[in-house]
Amino acid sequence: xxxxxxxxxxxxxxxxxxxxxxxxxxxxxxxxxxxxxxxxxxxxxxxxxxxxxxxxxxxxxxxxxxxxxxxxxxxxxxxxxxxxxxxxxxxxxxxxxxxxxxxxxxxxxxxxxxxxxxxxxxxxxxxxxxxxxxxxxxxxxxxxxxxxxxxxxxxxxxxxxxxxxxxxxxxxxxxxxxxxxxxxxxxxxxx
Amino acid sequence: xxxxxxxxxxxxxxxxxxxxxxxxxxxxxxxxxxxxxxxxxxxxxxxxxxxxxxxxxxxxxxxxxxxxxxxxxxxxxxxxxxxxxxxxxxxxxxxxxxxxxxxxxxxxxxxxxxxxxxxxxxxxxxxxxxxxxxxxxxxxxxxxxxxxxxxxxxxxxxxxxxxxxxxxxxxxxxxxxxxxxxxxxxxxxxxxxxxxxxxxxxxxxxxxxxxxxxxxxxxxxxxxxxxxxxxxxxxxxxxxxxxxxxxxxxxxxxxxxxxxxxxxxxxxxxxxxxxxxxxxxxxxxxxxxxxxxxxxxxxxxxxxxxxxxxxxxxxxxxxxxxxxxxxxxxxxxxxxxxxxxxxxxxxxxxxxxxxxxxxxxxxxxxxxxxxxxxxxxxxxxxxxxxxxxxxxxxxxxxxxxxxxxxxxxxxxxxxxxxxxxxxxxxxxxxxxxxxxxxxxxxxxxxxxxxxxxxxxxxxxxxxxxxxxxxxxxxxxxxxxxxxxxxxxxxxxxxxxxxxxxxxxxxxxxxxxxxxxxxxxxxxxxxxxxxxxxxxxxxxxxxxxxxxxxxxxxxxxxxxxxxxxxxxxxxxxxxxxxxxxxxxxxxxxxxxxxxxxxxxxxxxxxxxxxxxxxxxxxxxxxxxxxxxxxxxxxxxxxxxxxxxxxxxxxxxxxxxxxxxxxxxxxxxxxxxxxxxxxxxxxxxxxxxxxxxxxxxxxxxxxxxxxxxx
Numbered sequence: 055x056x057x058x059x060x061x062x063x064x065x066x067x068x069x070x071x072x073x074x075x076x077x078x079x080x081x082x083x084x085x086x087x088x089x090x091x092x093x094x095x096x097x098x099x100x101x102x103x104x105x106x107x108x109x110x111x112x113x114x115x116x117x118x119x120x121x122x123x124x125x126x127x128x129x130x131x132x133x134x135x136x137x138x139x140x141x142x143x144x145x146x147x148x149x150x151x152x153x154x155x156x157x158x159x160x161x162x163x164x165x166x167x168x169x170x171x172x173x174x175x176x177x178x179x180x181x182x183x184x185x186x187x188x189x190x191x192x193x194x195x196x197x198x199x200x201x202x203x204x205x206x207x208x209x210x211x212x213x214x215x216x217x218x219x220x221x222x223x224x225x226x227x228x229x230x231x232x233x234x235x236x237x238x239x240x241x242x243x244x245x
Numbered sequence: 246x247x248x249x250x251x252x253x254x255x256x257x258x259x260x261x262x263x264x265x266x267x268x269x270x271x272x273x274x275x276x277x278x279x280x281x282x283x284x285x286x287x288x289x290x291x292x293x294x295x296x297x298x299x300x301x302x303x304x305x306x307x308x309x310x311x312x313x314x315x316x317x318x319x320x321x322x323x324x325x326x327x328x329x330x331x332x333x334x335x336x337x338x339x340x341x342x343x344x345x346x347x348x349x350x351x352x353x354x355x356x357x358x359x360x361x362x363x364x365x366x367x368x369x370x371x372x373x374x375x376x377x378x379x380x381x382x383x384x385x386x387x388x389x390x391x392x393x394x395x396x397x398x399x400x401x402x403x404x405x406x407x408x409x410x411x412x413x414x415x416x417x418x419x420x421x422x423x424x425x426x427x428x429x430x431x432x433x434x435x436x437x438x439x440x441x442x443x444x445x446x447x448x449x450x451x452x453x454x455x456x457x458x459x460x461x462x463x464x465x466x467x468x469x470x471x472x473x474x475x476x477x478x479x480x481x482x483x484x485x486x487x488x489x490x491x492x493x494x495x496x497x498x499x500x501x502x503x504x505x506x507x508x509x510x511x512x513x514x515x516x517x518x519x520x521x522x523x524x525x526x527x528x529x530x531x532x533x534x535x536x537x538x539x540x541x542x543x544x545x546x547x548x549x550x551x552x553x554x555x556x557x558x559x560x561x562x563x564x565x566x567x568x569x570x571x572x573x574x575x576x577x578x579x580x581x582x583x584x585x586x587x588x589x590x591x592x593x594x595x596x597x598x599x600x601x602x603x604x605x606x607x608x609x610x611x612x613x614x615x616x617x618x619x620x621x622x623x624x625x626x627x628x629x630x631x632x633x634x635x636x637x638x639x640x641x642x643x644x645x646x647x648x649x650x651x652x653x654x655x656x657x658x659x660x661x662x663x664x665x666x667x668x669x670x671x672x673x674x675x676x677x678x679x680x681x682x683x684x685x686x687x688x689x690x691x692x693x694x695x696x697x698x699x700x701x702x703x704x705x706x707x708x709x710x711x712x713x714x715x716x717x718x719x720x721x722x723x724x725x726x727x728x729x730x731x732x733x734x735x736x737x738x739x740x741x742x743x744x745x746x747x748x749x750x751x752x753x754x755x756x757x758x759x760x761x762x763x764x765x766x767x768x769x770x771x772x773x774x775x776x777x778x779x780x781x782x783x784x785x786x787x788x789x790x791x792x793x794x795x796x797x798x799x800x801x802x803x804x805x806x807x808x809x810x811x812x813x814x815x816x817x818x819x820x821x822x823x824x825x826x827x828x829x830x831x832x833x834x835x836x837x838x839x840x841x842x843x844x845x846x847x848x849x850x851x852x853x854x855x856x857x858x859x860x861x862x863x864x865x866x867x868x869x870x871x872x873x874x875x876x877x878x879x880x881x882x883x884x885x886x887x888x889x890x891x892x893x894x895x896x897x898x899x900x901x902x903x904x905x906x907x908x909x910x911x912x913x914x915x916x917x918x919x920x921x922x923x924x925x926x927x928x929x930x931x932x933x934x935x936x937x938x939x940x941x942x943x944x945x946x947x948x949x950x951x952x953x
Contacts, residue, residue, distance in 0.1 A: 073339050073343065118540065119540040
C-alpha cells in the first residue's frame with residue numbers, strides 16, 4: 055500500500071476509482087483536503103487506520119452549515135470507538151455516496167441511515183421528530199409547535215408507512231424517495 | 246425455537262434499557278431482539294456494519310458464527326443482486342468492498358478462461374464509456390456557474406438556469422437548420438449578393454434598432470429569399486421548399502423536444518405524485534439541500550422549510566374549514582369570485598384592446614408624426630408595461646378570492662401566462678391584418694420587423710433594468726443600509742416564476758418570428774447568451790434567495806409546459822399567416838419566398854407531381870381516408886390494451902398493499918408473542934444477568950450464553 059509516501063500511489067487511486075463513484079481528480083482533491091485536516095504531519099497517514107476527529111470534519115465548509123453533519127460522520131465512520139472520526143477511506147466513502155454519479159439506491163440507503171438517529175433500523179416517531187427539528191432549526195422559536203409536530207408526523211406516517219406498523223422502514227423510505235426526482239440532485243456534496 | 250435456544254449467540258442490549266425493555270409491555274416491537282434477526286430486517290440492515298468483515302467495519306453486531314445465519318437468511322433475490330452489481334454500487338465501506346472483490350476474484354478463477362476474460366473486458370469497456378461520458382460532460386458550458394449558484398441558492402434557482410441553458414441549445418439546433426437549409430443554398434446560389442449587402446449612404450446605425458433600411462434588404466428578413474432558385478435542376482430541391490422545410494422542421498423538432506421534457510417531469514410529479522400523495526414525506530425526507538455551503542443560505546433554507554411546512558399544515562386546516570362553510574357563506578364567496586373574475590376578464594380585454602390599438606396606430610400613423618425610435622418601439626413598450634403592471638394587480642386580486650395560498654400563487658401565474666401569450670398573439674394578429682400605409686411594403690418584412698423590434702426591446706429592457714435598477718438598488722442598500730432609501734429598497738429577491746415567464750416569452754417571440762425573419766434563431770442565441778450573463782450577474786451580485794420554496798422538478802414541469810403553450814401559439818400564428826396568404830385578403834404585397842402567385846400549397850403540389858408515380862401513389866394513400874381509418878383503429882386498440890393493463894396493475898397494487906399490511910401485522914404479532922415467551926423464561930435468570938453486568942460495568946454488550 056502506498057501509505058508510506060505522502061502521495062497516494064497509482065494503484066491506490068485506481069483501486070479507489072474502482073470501488074467508489076469518484077473520478078481520479080476527485081480522489082486526489084479529497085486526499086489534499088484530508089491532508090489539510092490531518093494533524094500528525096510527520097507521519098503520513100495510513101488511509102485505513104489514521105483518523106481525523108469529528109470536530110475537524112464538521113468544520114469543512116461543505117459540511118459546516120449542514121444540520122446533519124454529525125450524523126453523516128457517525129454513519130460513515132468505521133471507528134470502533136463510535137466517535138464519528140473518519141479515516142481517509144471513510145472520507146472517500148462519504149464523498150462517493152454524495153457524489154454526482156452515485157445511484158439513487160446508494161443515496162437513499164445512506165439518507166435513511168443518516169435520518170435514523172437511534173440506529174435501530176427504522177424511522178419511528180422520535181426519529182421523525184428529531185429530523186423535523188433539524189430541518190426547521192433547533193432553537194425554541196424556530197421549532198414547530200407541539201400540535202403542528204403531531205399533525206405533521208401523523209401525516210408523514212399516513213403517507214409513507216405502507217405496512218401500517220407505525221414506523222417507516224428502509225424499503226418504505228426508498229419508495230418515497232424513488233418518486234422524488236429532486237432527491238438525487240440535492241443529496242450531493244462536492245468538494 | 247429449540248434449535249435457536251441451544252445456540253450460543255451474542256446480542257446487543259443496552260444495560261440501562263435491559264429492565265425497561267423487557268419488563269414493560271409497552272415496548273415497541275421493533276425494539277425486541279428477535280426483530281433484529283428477521284430476514285427482512287437483516288436484508289435492509291446497514292451492510293457496512295455486518296460482521297462479515299473482521300476489521301473495523303464491524304461495528305455493533307454479532308460474532309463470526311452468526312454470519313452464516315445471517316447470510317443464510319438473506320433473501321434469494323438480494324443475494325443474486327449483490328453478486329452481479331458493480332462493487333461501487335454496494336452500500337459498503339471500502340474495506341468491505343475490497344474483500345467482496347477478493348471473493349469475486351475467487352469465483353472468477355473458478356469459472357472458465359473465456360468467461361473471466363469476457364467479464365474483464367466488459368469491466369474495461371464500462372470504464373472507457375464512463376471516462377468518455379466524463380470528458381463529454383466537461384465540455385458542457387457553464388457547469389461551474391451552475392455549481393456556484395446551486396451552492397448559494399439551492400436547486401430551485403439552478404433549475405431556472407438549467408432551463409436557460411436548454412433554451413440556448415435549442416436555439417443553436419435551430420441555427421443549424423437555418424444555416425443548412427436556408428442560408429447556405431441562398432448565399433451560394435443567389436447572384437449579386439454582395440451588391441445587396443453593401444452598406445449604402447442613407448443607411449444608419451439606427452437601422453439595426455428599427456429593422457429598416459439596410460437590415461430590411463439584408464438576409465435577416467424573409468424578403469431577401471424572394472427569388473426561387475432550383476438546385477441541381479431537381480424539381481423538389483428549390484429554395485422555397487427548403488425554406489418551408491426548415492421552418493417546419495424547427496417547429497416539429499421543438500415540439501418533440503419540449504413534449505419529451507414535459508412528459509418526463511410530468512410522469513414524476515403528477516402521475517406518480519397524485520395517486521400516492523406523498524407531499525409531506527417529500528418535504529421531510531428530501532427537504533434538505535445537501536449542496537448548500539453558505540451558512541446564511543442554510544439558515545434561509547431552514548426558514549423556507551419551516552414556512553413551507555407551516556403553510557402546508559395551515560392549508561390542511563384551511564381545507565377542513567372550507568368543508569365546514571355554510572351555504573350563505575358559499576353563495577357570497579362564489580358571487581365575489583364571479584365578480585373578481587369578471588374584473589380580471591375586463592382588465593385582460595382592456596389590455597388586448599390597448600395593444601391592438603397602439604400597434605394599429607403605429608402602423609397607419611400619418612406622415613406628420615416624426616418617425617423616430619419612440620414611435621417605432623411604442624407597441625413593444627405597451628406590451629411590456631401591460632405585462633409588468635397586470636400581474637401585480639392579479640396578485641392583489643387573488644388575495645381577495647379566499648383561496649389557499651398555493652392556489653393563489655398558481656392562479657396568478659396562470660393568469661399572467663395567459664396575458665403574456667395572448668398579448669403576443671394579439672400583437673401578431675394586429676401586425677398581420679392592419680392595413681399598410683404603403684402598399685409597396687413587403688408584408689413578411691413588416692411582420693418580421695415588428696417581431697425583431699420586440700426581441701431587441703426585450704433584451705434592452707433586461708439590460709437596462711439590471712444596469713439602472715437592480716445594481717443601483719443593491720449599491721444603495723450596501724452603502725447606506727440604515728438610510729431611509731436603503732431601507733425602502735430592501736433586499737432583492739430573484740422571482741423565479743416571473744423570470745421564467747420572461748424567458749418563455751422570449752422563446753415564443755423567436756418561434757413566432759422565424760418564418761418572417763429566418764435569422765432570428767441566430768440573433769436569439771446571441772441575445773440569450775448575453776441575457777444569461779446578465780441574469781447571472783443579477784443573481785450572484787444583487788440578490789438574496791427567494792423566500793418561497795421552489796421545488797426543482799415541479800417547476801421544471803411548469804416551465805416546459807409554459808414553453809409548450811408558447812410553441813403552440815407560434816405554430817398557430819404561422820398557420821394563420823399561411824392561410825391569410827392563401828386567401829390573399831386586403832390585397833397586400835407578399836414578397837417572401839412564396840410570391841408571384843405561388844403559395845405553399847401549390848408549391849408542394851408541383852413538387853409532388855414531379856415525383857415518380859409509385860411515390861406519388863403512396864403519398865396519396867398515406868393522406869387519404871382509406872389510410873386514416875385503419876390508423877385510428879390501431880391506435881384505439883393499442884390505447885385500450887394499455888388502459889386495461891393499467892387497471893389490472895392497479896388492482897394488483899391494491900391487493901399487494903393489503904397483503905403487505907396483513908403480513909406486517911402477522912410479523913408484529915409473532916414478534917410480540919416471542920418476546921413475551923422469552924420474558925417468561927428469562928425471569929428466573931434475571932439475577933444472573935445482573936451479576937454479569939456487574940462484572941463488566943463499562944461494556945454495553947452483554948453476552949448471554951444460554952445452554953439448555
